[in-house]
Amino acid sequence: MNIHKNARLTPLRREEMALCVIEGGLSKAQAARSYGVSPKIVARWVERYTSEGRAGMTDRSSRPHRLHCPVPQTTIARVIALRRLRWTGNHIAMEVGVSPATVSRVLKRAGLSRLRDIDPAEPVRRYERKRPGEMIHIDIKKLGKFNRSGHRITGDRRRQSSQRGNGTAPGWEFVHVAIDDHSRLSFTQIHPDEKAVSAVAHLKAALAWYRLLGVTVERVMTDNGPCYQSRAFRDACxxxxxxxxxxxxxxPQTNGKAERFIQTAIREWAYARAYKTSDQRAAHLPIWNHMYNWHRPHGSLNSKPPISRLGLTEDNLLRHHI
Structure with missing residues (x-):
């Protein structure tokens, strides 16, 4: 129960005041002066205590027991039907002939106040493969190249990065990522494009890197990008x-582990430092990726790094930890 900060009576004080009148022999006027309220208030709590006892000392809802002019069920059904057609509240009120406030109350009771409530999102279905290498997720992140610090660092959007001062745009670079579904071990490379040749090269390099850790990859999951639908990638698989x-x-949530890894990489690597050039940023990627695999605690792995999922012995850890 929320009691006003200036309230003179709490449930305990109401009971005390009622007992003073009932058992103590005080008049209602005397009790009113003692407790700083009106005689009418004293009479209310005395009556409630007499009929309901201690349970009657709490506040009651001000909602009426019965509405004199309730909204007809046919109107309610029509408001809900129009809302499911994504009509706004004012549009529904004009069409049905009721006030916007009435429409708002009806929609609130029906749980349709927000448009996103009409088509709720599908529940998240989390899954994890049983062993490392059973499946890896592959995706690509496009990043702009630059030769000086951009507006994220300087705050100045008037100057755009140019290549060697000749006014031409620096272009793009593409971060190809691979992450193991079970262990979350990740492998990243930067390629000049997102074509099939680069995708195949990254796939082969990723498999070779996992093989060095004793992981044999069986499946690969990708989105429907052109490079992954190409014959070259199909033949390589x-x-x-x-x-x-x-x-x-x-x-994209189907490939959520890769999407989530990209978000982490962007936040903790790409935009975490004030790189002077994109080449400097690219040079730092292997360092950050090593930290991610070997040292960074992972939330879904009980705050342990991904390498802990391989079950390597101490000797193997020293041999692989380069």
Whole structure:
């Protein structure tokens, strides 16, 4: 119960005041003067205590027991039906012939106040493969190249980065990422494009890197990007003995581990420092990626680094920790 900061009576004081009148022999006027309230207030709590006892000392809802002019059920049904057609509250009120406040109350009771409540998001379905290498997720992040610190550092959007001062745009570079579904061990490379040749080169390099850690990759999951739908990538998967799984169109959450890793990389690597050039940023990527795999606590791994999922012995850890 929320009691006003200047309230003179709490449930305990109300009971005390009522007992003073009932058992103590005080008049209602005397009790009113003692407790700093009106005789009418004293009479109310005495009556409640007499009929309900201690339970009657709490506040009651001001909502009426019965509405004299309730909104008809047919109107309520029509308001909800129009809302499911994504009509606004004012539009519904004009169409149905009721006030916007009435529409708001109806929609609130129906749980349709916000447009996103009409089509709620699908529940998150989390999954994890049983062993390292059973499946890796692959994705690409596009980053702009630069030759001086940008507006994120300087705060000045008037000057754009140019290449050697000749006024031409520096272009783009593409971070190809691979992350193991079970261990979250990640492998990253920067390529000049997101074409099939670069995607295949990254796939082969990733498999070789996982192999050095004793992990044999069986499946690879990608989105439906052109490079992953190409014949070159399909043939590479066949030659490497991989099962290629593509996500459902327009559902990036299916490849959520790669998407989440990219968010972490952008926050903790790409935009974490004031790099002078994109080359300096690219040179720092292997350092950060090593920290991510070997030292950074991972929330879904009970705050342990991804390398802990491989179960390596101390000798193997020293041999691989370069």
């Amino acid at each position: 066949r030659q490497l003995g991989l099962t290629h799984i593509r996500t459902k169109p327009y559902t």
